[in-house]
Amino acid sequence: MLNVAHFIGRITKDPILRNPSEGQDAPYCFFQLAVENEKGETDFPELVCYNRIAKNLCEYAHKGDLVAVSGYYRSRFFKRKKYHNFVVYKIVFLQNKLKGGGDIDIPQSDNDD
Numbered sequence: 001m002l003n004v005a006h007f008i009g010r011i012t013k014d015p016i017l018r019n020p021s022e023g024q025d026a027p028y029c030f031f032q033l034a035v036e037n038e039k040g041e042t043d044f045p046e047l048v049c050y051n052r053i054a055k056n057l058c059e060y061a062h063k064g065d066l067v068a069v070s071g072y073y074r075s076r077f078f079k080r081k082k083y084h085n086f087v088v089y090k091i092v093f094l095q096n097k098l099k100g101g102g103d104i105d106i107p108q109s110d111n112d113d
Helices: 051-060
Strands: 005-011 028-036 046-050 066-078 081-095
Touching: 005 081, 028 051, 046 051, 046 066, 051 081
Parallel strands: 046 081
Antiparallel strands: 005 028, 005 066, 028 046, 066 081
């Protein structure tokens, strides 16, 4: 079986880097993308990334930036509640503009940490 997901969409709000809590060892970031589905409607998948990719996302990405992400689907139980999200292992920044309108160079990341 294959568990791979690819999305192209716009970031819905500025990502925030979260520091690990007790028992975790990697910084992480939860974020959402606005993506168009096959019916022309907008979906908002929940995504999470870790380590260097989370740091790059939070440093360079802003609300409205267009990105392509690759990852996999994950569901798990925590405190008797089921959580669903997509774990991102690669982000490609497709469009990121400064306030003045110029393009900026953003490091493309694979989550190989």
